[in-house]
Amino acid sequence: MESFDYDLIVIGAGSGGTRAARISAGYGAKTAVVEVDRPGGTCVLRGCVPKKLLIYGSEFSKNVEDAIGYSWEVGDIKPNWFDLIAKKNKELDRLHEIYKNLIINSGCDLHYGYGKLISKNKVLVTYNNKEKVISAKKIMIAVGGKSNFPNFAGNEFMINSDKALDLEKLPKSIIIYGSGYIAVEFAGIFSGFGVDTSLVFRSEYVLRGFDIDIRKRLTEQMKASGIRIFPNNSIECINEIGNKYLIKISNNETLESDLVMGATGRSPNTKDLGLEAIGLKLGKNGEILVNNYNQSNVSSIYAIGDVTNKINLTPVAIAEGHAFADREFGGIDRFISYEDVPCAVFSQPPVSIVGISKNSALEKGIKVTEYISEFNPLKNTITGKVEKTLMKLIVDQNNKVIGAHMLGEHAPEIIQGIAIAIKAGATKDNFDETIGIHPTAAEEFVTMK
Structure with a gap:
């Protein structure tokens, strides 16, 4: 009988991967976690949490307007972006330490480095130009997703949401390309901090897939708040002119901005994981295809979260990770429901x-x-x-x-x-x-x- 270093290797220390690892370890499974960056993942370090903190900060401009309406005498105030980012990063450092300690204190081994599958049971971990191979009976892939930009001339000038969360200073103007949740959330953030904000998108209203009346009203309210709206448009090219960018959109209008942000969607982060080489099947968008057990066509390999492109929400990934651990190591045949997920x-x-x-x-x-x-x-x-x-x-x-x-x-x-x-x-x-x-x-x- 073949022996392995571990019962379970989890590639990715985000919310879902961490939950799967520590619950599995709690059931007695010898577990390893491989993480290329810092434990915490997209939601904690580059998504939900830092973005929500900036949303809170941006809303105070509207609160001041309301305060004036309620007869408060308000003096001259302005945001200190540099200080806010420092405070935000301090909080992320705290959360990172919590995630790291959750992994270690649950009895898991934490391996820093880039994890790549070299067989159905082996992972090559590369860190600081050094390599090692670890093996497990089961491997869980929980590496999340990444920003996905359309292909046009000058798209390299766009920043993604990761970079938008760590700008050294606020631009005077920004154009955001997209109409999904990332685009509209960052439009609110930048507008709230006094940045001249424009939103360019291909549909008639923001948030494709949502209730049509909600979409219409939100688009109208964003416009009323001072955000410039350019619906039914796509960006054709971006040119850098000095410290500015010239953005040509499909209605033949040319816009000028200090910064351009791309928020046109995300895709599963499956590139360079060695999946195709071991015969693992991917979907048309690069997602790992899994069954109800979160199991791929390679029986020893499982996947949860955004990398499967089911419902790309942190609580869903956490629920998937917990249910996986219950089934595989806890003797509990439990599955999550994907219906009525808020x-x-x-x-x-x-x-x-x-x-x-x-x-x-x-x-x-x-x-x-x-x-x-x-x-x-x-x-x-x-x-x-x-x-x-x-x-x-x-x-x-x-x-x-x-x-x-x-x-x-x-x-x-x-x-x-x-x-x-x-x-x-x-x-x-x-x-x-x-x-x-x-x-x-x-x-x-x-x-x-």
């Missing part, structure tokens, strides 16, 4: 959804009733601000609530609670019978008629 876009204002939209339901042949509430929140009445909240419930023929959508302040916090109700199979009657908390925006979900 998500949020931390735009300004934010969007959050769970379940299905009316259009998606109709495309699937499901007859539904759509309940809608749109209103200007009480908070805005004194300030004169007009930024309407939009809320929807989607109800099927059996009176079951199968979707909830919200655009407005605190949407992610509110939808998280609604997601529990939908997951539990709540009906519209259950919502109607629930007494609302007044005065709140959330009470609209139990008063819609």
Whole structure:
């Protein structure tokens, strides 16, 4: 019988990989983690957490406007970007140490270096020009995704979200190419910090795939906030002229900006892992194809998270990693559900959804009733601000609530609670019978008629 160094090798110390490794180790599996950078992964170090911190910082400009509307006398204030980035990085260092200690204290061996598969059970780890080979009965790939830019002249002048999180100073102007969650979130960040912000994208409205009314309202509200919107456009080329960039877009207009950011999507980070050489099958976008056990066509190799391109959300990767450990080493035959997974876009204002939209339901042949509430929140009445909240419930023929959508302040916090109700199979009657908390925006979900 062939012997191995480990029961499990996890390549990638992000949220999903770390969970898989430490729970497996807790079940007694001899486990190794291979990480090319720092434990923590995209979400903790280059995504959700640092981005949310900058969103918090950028929102204070709007809070000041609201304060003036509520008769606060506000003096001259301005952001200190350099200081904020330093504080953000200090927090990321703290979180990195937590992740590193979670791995080590759970009994895993942590190998720093680039991990590449050289057989179905062996990983070549390269670090500082030194190589070593480690082996395991099972190998988990949890290396996440990476930014994906379209191919056009001058695309090398675009920065990605990783670099946008660590700019040494704020530009006076920025053009962001894209309409997905990364694009709209960073548009809100830069605009909130006083940067002249433009958004160029190929569709008519931002957030393709979301509820159409949510998309329309958010696009309108971003425009009203001062963000310049260039829908139905693509970037054809970028030229560097001195300290500026000239960006030609498909309507033949040429825009000028200090900085250009690409946010046109992400792709699975499967290049140079040695996967094809060992016969592992990939999908059309480079994702690792897995079954319900997160197992690839090579029986000893598994994958979780963004590298599988299923639902690219950190909580999903964590759930996949935990379920994998339960099944493979804990004797618990447990699987996660990919239905009714809530998500949020931390735009300004934010969007959050769970379940299905009316259009998606109709495309699937499901007859539904759509309940809608749109209103200007009480908070805005004194300030004169007009930024309407939009809320929807989607109800099927059996009176079951199968979707909830919200655009407005605190949407992610509110939808998280609604997601529990939908997951539990709540009906519209259950919502109607629930007494609302007044005065709140959330009470609209139990008063819609």
